[in-house]
Amino acid sequence: VTTRPEQSPPSRLLPFYIAFVVMLALALGAFSWRFGRHPDLAPLLLLSGMGILSFNLREPTVTSRIGFSFLSIILLASGAILGPLGAWFVGLVSPVIDRDPKMQWFQTLFNAAMTSIIGGAGAWAYVLSRGAQDLNGITGLANLTVQVGLPLMVADLVQCITNAVLLSGVIHLFQRVPFGVFLRRVLVSSGVAYVGYGIIGFLFVILWFPAGLGAFSAVLIMAPLLAARWAFIQYGEELRSHERTIDTLVTALGTKEPSAVDRSRRAALMAEWVAEELGLGPHQIGTVRYAATLHEIGHLGVPVRLLRRAPETLTEAERRVVARHCVMGARMIEGIDFLEDARSGIRHQQERFDGHGRPDGLSGQEIPVAARIVSVVSAVEDLSTTSPVSTTVVPVAELLRPLETDPGRFDPTVVTATRSALEKHGWQAAVTSGAGA
Amino acid sequence: VNSQARSEPVAMALGALGLVLTVLVAARAGDTPGWQQQSSIGVVVAFAITIVLGEWFQLSAPGFRGSAPIATAAAFGLAFTVEVPQGHFVTYAAGFVLAATAVSMALGAGARILAGRDVSFVETTGRFVAVAVVAILYRTVHLGQQPGTPAPDDGLVPWELAVLMLAISVVALLADTLFTSVLRAASARASVRRALVEEIRSSFALSTAVAVTGVLIALAAPPLGVAALPLFLVPLVLTLFAFRRYVSIRATYLQSIRTLSRLTDAAGYTPAGHSERVAALAVRVGRELGLSERELLDLEYAALLHDIGQVALVEPIPGGATVLAAPADQRRIEADTVAIVRETGVFEGVARILEHQTTPYRQVRELGEEIPLTSRIIKLVNAYEDLTAGARSLRAREAAIERIYLGLGYEYDPRVVDALLRALGVTTPTG
Numbered sequence: 001v002t003t004r005p006e007q008s009p010p011s012r013l014l015p016f017y018i019a020f021v022v023m024l025a026l027a028l029g030a031f032s033w034r035f036g037r038h039p040d041l042a043p044l045l046l047l048s049g050m051g052i053l054s055f056n057l058r059e060p061t062v063t064s065r066i067g068f069s070f071l072s073i074i075l076l077a078s079g080a081i082l083g084p085l086g087a088w089f090v091g092l093v094s095p096v097i098d099r100d101p102k103m104q105w106f107q108t109l110f111n112a113a114m115t116s117i118i119g120g121a122g123a124w125a126y127v128l129s130r131g132a133q134d135l136n137g138i139t140g141l142a143n144l145t146v147q148v149g150l151p152l153m154v155a156d157l158v159q160c161i162t163n164a165v166l167l168s169g170v171i172h173l174f175q176r177v178p179f180g181v182f183l184r185r186v187l188v189s190s191g192v193a194y195v196g197y198g199i200i201g202f203l204f205v206i207l208w209f210p211a212g213l214g215a216f217s218a219v220l221i222m223a224p225l226l227a228a229r230w231a232f233i234q235y236g237e238e239l240r241s242h243e244r245t246i247d248t249l250v251t252a253l254g255t256k257e258p259s260a261v262d263r264s265r266r267a268a269l270m271a272e273w274v275a276e277e278l279g280l281g282p283h284q285i286g287t288v289r290y291a292a293t294l295h296e297i298g299h300l301g302v303p304v305r306l307l308r309r310a311p312e313t314l315t316e317a318e319r320r321v322v323a324r325h326c327v328m329g330a331r332m333i334e335g336i337d338f339l340e341d342a343r344s345g346i347r348h349q350q351e352r353f354d355g356h357g358r359p360d361g362l363s364g365q366e367i368p369v370a371a372r373i374v375s376v377v378s379a380v381e382d383l384s385t386t387s388p389v390s391t392t393v394v395p396v397a398e399l400l401r402p403l404e405t406d407p408g409r410f411d412p413t414v415v416t417a418t419r420s421a422l423e424k425h426g427w428q429a430a431v432t433s434g435a436g437a
Numbered sequence: 438v439n440s441q442a443r444s445e446p447v448a449m450a451l452g453a454l455g456l457v458l459t460v461l462v463a464a465r466a467g468d469t470p471g472w473q474q475q476s477s478i479g480v481v482v483a484f485a486i487t488i489v490l491g492e493w494f495q496l497s498a499p500g501f502r503g504s505a506p507i508a509t510a511a512a513f514g515l516a517f518t519v520e521v522p523q524g525h526f527v528t529y530a531a532g533f534v535l536a537a538t539a540v541s542m543a544l545g546a547g548a549r550i551l552a553g554r555d556v557s558f559v560e561t562t563g564r565f566v567a568v569a570v571v572a573i574l575y576r577t578v579h580l581g582q583q584p585g586t587p588a589p590d591d592g593l594v595p596w597e598l599a600v601l602m603l604a605i606s607v608v609a610l611l612a613d614t615l616f617t618s619v620l621r622a623a624s625a626r627a628s629v630r631r632a633l634v635e636e637i638r639s640s641f642a643l644s645t646a647v648a649v650t651g652v653l654i655a656l657a658a659p660p661l662g663v664a665a666l667p668l669f670l671v672p673l674v675l676t677l678f679a680f681r682r683y684v685s686i687r688a689t690y691l692q693s694i695r696t697l698s699r700l701t702d703a704a705g706y707t708p709a710g711h712s713e714r715v716a717a718l719a720v721r722v723g724r725e726l727g728l729s730e731r732e733l734l735d736l737e738y739a740a741l742l743h744d745i746g747q748v749a750l751v752e753p754i755p756g757g758a759t760v761l762a763a764p765a766d767q768r769r770i771e772a773d774t775v776a777i778v779r780e781t782g783v784f785e786g787v788a789r790i791l792e793h794q795t796t797p798y799r800q801v802r803e804l805g806e807e808i809p810l811t812s813r814i815i816k817l818v819n820a821y822e823d824l825t826a827g828a829r830s831l832r833a834r835e836a837a838i839e840r841i842y843l844g845l846g847y848e849y850d851p852r853v854v855d856a857l858l859r860a861l862g863v864t865t866p867t868g
Contacts, residue, residue, distance in 0.1 A: 139522050141664040199671050206668075207653065210660035216596035220656075223649035224672035230642070231679030234686065241686045244781050245693040251780040252700060255773050256748050300748055301704045332703050336692045 011173040018110050021166060025092070025113035028120040032084040036123070037133065039086035046215055047078045047086070051094030055115075057229060070225045070232070071115060072159060072194055076201035079123030079155050080131060080148060081208060091119030114166045118159050125158040126151045135209035144210065149202050156198035160191055176424055178276055185282045193235065197228045242286075242338050246293050249333070253300055257307055260296050263381060268293040271377045273421035274414065275369075284369065290338075291345030291370040292377055298329025298346070326350055327359050345370025349378065354408030364411075372411040376418050379403060379410070396422045444620045445558050452562035455569070456539040463532035468584035470528045476662075477527040480518060483663045485541040487511035487670070492545020496680055497555070504640065506647045506673055508545065509564050512538045513609075513651025514658075514666060516572040517602055519580070519588040522662045526587030531572040533584070538568050559617050567613035571651075574605045599656055606648035614640070635729070646673060690783060691738075697777070698741035706747040711822060716740035718860065719818040725856040726810065736811045739790040743815055746773030759795075759823060767795045790815060798850045813850040817841065817857055820849070834861065 051074045058069030071094055078087040095111035127133075131151030138144055168183040203224065207217035254261040271292030275285045299307055302325050306318055314322065330347035333339050348362060348371035355363025383402060400419055403410060463469065470477035491508025516534050520526050542561055549556045579601065582588045593601065618632035650673050657665035698712040719740040723733050744759065747770055759767055771794055778788045793812035800806040801813075824837035838858070845851055 139660040141661055144661065196675060197672070199668070203653070203657075203669060203672070206657055206661065211656050212595040213599060213656065214596065216599060220599060220649060220653060223646050224653075227646045227672055227676040231676050231682075234679040234682040238682050238686050238689075241689045241783075244783065245689060248693060248697065248777060248780045252697065252745060252748055252777050255746070255777060300700055304750075328703065332700060333696055336689070336696050338689060 014173040017169060017173050018106060021110060022113045025116045028117055029088050032088050032120055036084035039082035044082055044086050046218055047074060047082060047090050048093050050074050050218060051090045052097050055094045056099055070228050073197055073201045075119040076122055076152060076156055076159060076198055077204040078119060079126045080152060080205045084120050084123035087119035087123035088116050091116035110170060118162050121162045122155040122159040126155040129154040138210055148205055152202050156195055160194045181276050188282050200224050200228060246290060249294060249297055253297055257299055260299060264293050264296060267295060267377050267381055271373050273425055274373050274417050277417040277421040287341040288370045288373050290342035292374050295346055295349055295374045295378060297332060298325030301328040342370060344368045345374055349374040352409050353411050372414050376410050376414045448558040448562045448620055452558055452565060455565055456543055459535040459539050463536040466532055466584035468530050468532040474528050476521050476525045477529060480521060480527055480663050481537055483666055484511050484515040485537050487666060488538060488541035489545045492542055493548055504643060506643060507670060510647045510650040510673055512568040513571055513606060513648060514654030516568055517575060517651060517655030518658045520659045528585060528587055530582040530584045531576040534572045535569055539565060559620050563613045563617040566616045567609040570609040570612045571605055599652060602652040606652060610644045610648055694738050694741050697745050701744050701747050704748060707744050712741045712744060715818050715822050719814050721860040722814050722818060722856045725859050732811060735786040735790060738784060739787045740815055742778055743791060743794055743819060745777050746770040771795050797848045799847050813853050817849045817853050
């Protein structure tokens with residue numbers, strides 16, 4: 001798992017963090033040189049080559065921030081085949097030769113340091129859990145399991161956790177995503193796959209030594225590795241199919257009402273921040289984001305002449321037609337399985353926290369959390385368009401004051417979370433983002 | 438559907454013949470491991486159970502060749518495995534391997550039939566053909582193994598053995614593909630070459646993973662014994678879970694297409710169910726014209742989405758009938774439609790069809806412009822549906838066909854019009 005950041009203001013601590021990780025990697029390398037065994041040159045080159053290949057074949061940006069590669073499997077096998085120093089080295093060189101031109105030098109530096117730590121840590125875990133160093137001539141299932149399989153599993157877990165922690169640290173500082181939220185997201189989305197596919201590393205080792213295939217096993221193991229890669233890609237494709245479906249719906253809306261596209265992007269971004277701030281789970285954050293992106297999709301069913309007029313000039317009857325868009329939008333996206341949860345967030349976005357809202361008069365916690373967030377976010381969105389003041393001097397709390405004029409309308413916890421999310425990420429980022437995103 | 442119905446009994450007869458023949462041959466040649474040879478028995482039982490399970494858990498998805506990767510990999514493994522730990526060798530040859538495989542496959546297929554699930558005998562028998570090629574080439578031709586005896590040493594080092602096994606697997610998979618495409622092509626009276634290319638394209642990656650897995654099981658059997666079977670199947674099983682995900686991705690796209698196609702209904706731009714009717718009729722016309730399954734799928738999606746660009750209209754066209762709109766408006770709707778479909782990023786084929794849905798046929802004839810046949814189908818079927826406005830009466834139909842005849846050769850491709858008439862069950866032109 002590697003990172004590809006998006007644009008947003010990074011923390012000032014980021015350079016220190018990267019420097020710390022690099023120092024840690026160098027220290028681990030020196031430690032492995034001093035105390036670990038030194039690998040043979042030919043297998044070292046072969047595995048380094050496979051590492052570089054796997055890193056270049058990685059499937060980037062599964063969600064916006066997590067990418068997969070089967071480098072982890074290569075690093076795991078390197079721990080057993082080459083020892084700590086070899087695994088550290090393979091981790092170090094794999095990200096260095098990269099085709100991706102958008103990668104900046106400090107990202108490559110961080111990735112190299114991170115993967116070398118992952119490789120070294122996994123290999124030391126293998127050594128400490130009494131993994132066999134001399135793998136020739138071990139036969140029988142019991143022997144192979146105890147001397148190779150279980151130690152590799154320990155190493156696999158150590159790698160997975162090391163990876164998740166280092167990655168969450170950098171994302172926390174780079175994009176201000178809460179550390180715990182991102183750690184959970186990485187472990188939930190890729191943890192099982194990471195550990196599960198570790199078995200291919202075990203198979204690789206078996207083919208290399210006990211089955212006597214040596215370096216040729218690298219050719220044979222490519223088939224399971226590519227199959228694993230295909231499986232990883234499907235995981236990413238699933239998420240991407242969701243994104244594309246949403247984008248298509250927004251484009252359809254944009255064909256009718258061009259200004260809606262930017263509004264929906266901004267709403268999605270702000271809603272995601274608020275959901276993160278409230279500490280929701282990865283699945284719920286996704287639901288909130290989908291609901292916020294599509295919160296105006298029902299405008300497709302509202303006559304264009306009503307949408308083009310200023311809200312103040314509408315009659316009461318016309319206003320009701322426009323307000324019905326929530327119900328209509330929720331009905332329009334019926335039948336898309338992954339949007340099932342988001343539908344209620346769209347339908348109930350105009351409910352009031354005190355229960356006097358539409359369409360169903362829900363109150364308090366009965367209103368789906370996605371709807372409560374969308375409600376606040378779209379109100380903030382309206383504030384930002386109606387009062388485009390220079391916002392660098394006025395504090396966020398001041399700007400959000402209008403939200404408190406009507407105490408029964410919003411969920412107070414969501415309003416508080418919105419305030420702290422905007423203080424953290426910056427009002428400006430919320431108002432201007434979307435245009436180029 | 439017809440072609441499948443014709444090739445299935447043939448394949449079933451061939452498969453049954455293979456089952457009976459291999460069991461007879463194995464029994465006559467005395468090619469069965471004795472009860473005292475526990476390692477051989479254990480190996481065969483483990484592989485046989487896996488093959489039955491693999492036949493039960495088959496893969497199938499629209500636009501994909503059905504397959505049973507676990508069963509195929511296990512059967513290849515069984516055919517290639519001759520040695521287990523501590524220098525033991527199994528004491529059965531090709532005949533017994535094939536008899537055991539045939540019985541297991543028949544059990545798996547039988548269980549599926551009893552449970553009321555689909556079984557394709559063409560594909561099942563094709564898999565058996567592949568295993569037969571492996572067993573005969575490796576055990577009989579290469580090793581020269583005699584029935585009921587351990588395999589003689591071939592003196593190859595492991596990597597040479599691996600290369601040999603991979604080569605044999607490729608031949609076996611080709612035999613399977615050839616078998617299925619000949620059967621299919623013969624019954625559909627289509628070209629074998631085209632069927633073969635289609636088959637190879639749709640199954641190449643998965644087949645490679647399956648074949649390599651079979652080879653790896655056999656190579657790891659000497660140190661690991663029969664445990665090699667479950668261990669080396671793990672990546673394949675995980676891949677199958679990913680395949681489920683792949684299928685659900687397809688489902689998501691289909692759902693979003695259906696949703697998009699309903700958007701114009703929901704917003705009141707088109708009469709309810711218009712896109713669905715166009716899609717159903719377009720697919721029937723496409724079948725009349727002999728399009729491939731893949732093209733039919735794109736055609737169906739394109740038909741479902743052909744009016745989505747209307748969401749941008751300020752005032753709906755009366756009845757949503759684009760055929761009555763001015764050509765310039767038609768083209769603007771078309772451009773919006775294509776832009777929305779392109780946004781999905783996965784329906785390039787569909788977008789290409791929709792790009793030409795309003796182009797008159799004249800431009801093919803006079804200017805030599807390339808317009809996909811599928812676009813011409815959509816143009817015609819959409820016009821027909823707009824003109825009948827969903828009415829099913831004979832009069833509405835005749836009036837619509839008469840209008841279409843006015844544009845024959847100018848607006849519409851005569852060949853497609855003929856196909857539409859056939860699809861509608863109209864034999865003679867009424868105009």
